[in-house]
Amino acid sequence: MWLDTLVHVSKVEGAIEENVIVKMLEGIEADGKLQPLVVLEILSRSSTLKVAAVKDYVIRWLDAQKKQIESDRKAIAEGERRVEEIDKQMESLKFNVQVLQVNKCSACDTALQLPAVHFLCRHSYHVHCFESYSDKPDVCPACVGPMSRETSRESISDKAAYQMFHKELNGAVNGLDVISKYIRSGVFDSSRRNAQKK
Template structure:
């Protein structure tokens, strides 16, 4: 039903381009109904970038929508770029700063994840080294078959610290 309200104002604008209040009504309806119906943001963004005149008059609104969409995690950044690229009116430069911020955040998040994985791996290796250096706890090899050919291990056999055994 809320989408129908937006479409009513959009159709009213398309029927008579001189109707200047219709796009404003669309934005007001988005403010009113958008928080409970997030799918409306993409629809309004597409409408406001449908003609150069609309984009010029509502550029501030168009710049606010991606910020809100990102904050509420409604549409991914690539989805916003796809919406803007559908009609050829809006350029990526319109949301360049916003996109650069998203890319920077993604890079920082990836770096944090890499650092955490490296720290976990380092801690595991340090624990393994500590276990190998401890003279009170000898490493016991209980495998009786070769890791390569699965035959019975007889002396001499080679025992690797990775628990593989060969003869």
């Protein structure tokens, strides 16, 4: 609807009241379905439209872009800080001695006796407790809960993921946000999907 209105306004030969243009631009901005550059491109075809009519619209758009850029910069800085922390932790785990001072079994909560099984997540178990609580020999039973939720979310079938992706994409105001979310989660990563199927 707004696109047709814009095209019509850009073709009008006579003078158009500035407040009509301002109200139209406010409606387009509130709707959020047309990108400001598209709006400006269409309105630039008008031979009678004055820049003053779109000035406030452009200023609001530029302010919003500036805020988004600042928000993105903060998110990037936070991400870099977290990556740096994780790198330090990984380096510490690789090259430094890990002192395990756990004195109670994480399963039965009694005093830890040898032989014992220790994990880098700082959980420790009696061998017999570990064998009875764990399905996998290389995974901490206390940590398997959160990890299994992640795994089950990732092991969604391709068809279900495709349907969910299309449903979210069709309902989204900004489709690029949905696409980037799915790319980050690895849905488009064929090597990961193939590894899951094996």
